[in-house]
Amino acid sequence: MRNTAINKQVQDNLTPEDVLTDLLAGNERFVNNELEEVSHLDLVQQTTTGQYPKAVVLSCIDSRVPVEQVFDQAIGDVFVARVAGNFENEDILGSLEYSCAVAGSKLVLVLGHESCGAVKAACDDVKLGNITHLLANIMPAVKKSAKEIDGDNSSANPKFVAKTVENNVLLTIDRIRERSEILADLESSDAIKIVGGVYSLQTGKVTML
Ligand SMILES: [Zn+2]
Numbered sequence: 001m002r003n004t005a006i007n008k009q010v011q012d013n014l015t016p017e018d019v020l021t022d023l024l025a026g027n028e029r030f031v032n033n034e035l036e037e038v039s040h041l042d043l044v045q046q047t048t049t050g051q052y053p054k055a056v057v058l059s060c061i062d063s064r065v066p067v068e069q070v071f072d073q074a075i076g077d078v079f080v081a082r083v084a085g086n087f088e089n090e091d092i093l094g095s096l097e098y099s100c101a102v103a104g105s106k107l108v109l110v111l112g113h114e115s116c117g118a119v120k121a122a123c124d125d126v127k128l129g130n131i132t133h134l135l136a137n138i139m140p141a142v143k144k145s146a147k148e149i150d151g152d153n154s155s156a157n158p159k160f161v162a163k164t165v166e167n168n169v170l171l172t173i174d175r176i177r178e179r180s181e182i183l184a185d186l187e188s189s190d191a192i193k194i195v196g197g198v199y200s201l202q203t204g205k206v207t208m209l
Helices: 008-013 016-031 040-046 090-102 117-123 131-136 139-148 158-179 181-188
Strands: 055-059 078-082 107-113 193-199 206-208
Touching (some): 016 107, 016 193, 055 090, 078 090, 090 107, 090 158, 090 181, 107 158, 117 158, 139 158, 158 181
Parallel strands (some): 055 078, 055 107, 107 193
Antiparallel strands (some): 193 206
């Protein structure tokens, strides 16, 4: 059973590649229903005065994508920023910058997922309250997919939705690099990596893009 939390020394010694390998190994345990046993109380006590997470995951709010479990991570291991449709905005960028530049995380992972309701709503150009503003962030991905996928460009076409989920992750990564000088510089100096993946609702597996 795991009973030690990640500390500064462990975080310092990790490379971005190590962290990605670790998260994907955790996902493999999740897919195989072999989650590591953890003494949560020990980790609570060890992290009371500080945290040294190895990664920050930008995820959708979807209840079917419980990020820590999907990567078999425990208390203190990862930051998670969540917004429907897993895109960046100024506040999310600030959260990612805090994770990497202040708290020492080595990896930014943008995680989309199969059949994302926010992506589907953007495909259908839904207008509803504050959701309209939220969906505007996903529209660049919808427009890109419309040029790449023939036929029905609505949520009724699973191929169009899947392509838009991927494009949304990739465009979000592009915009993170464009809009955050701090993160772009950290990546240029190999201190961090910014990567993207898509979670399968059918298998629980994360496939990197
Ligand atoms: Zn979603």
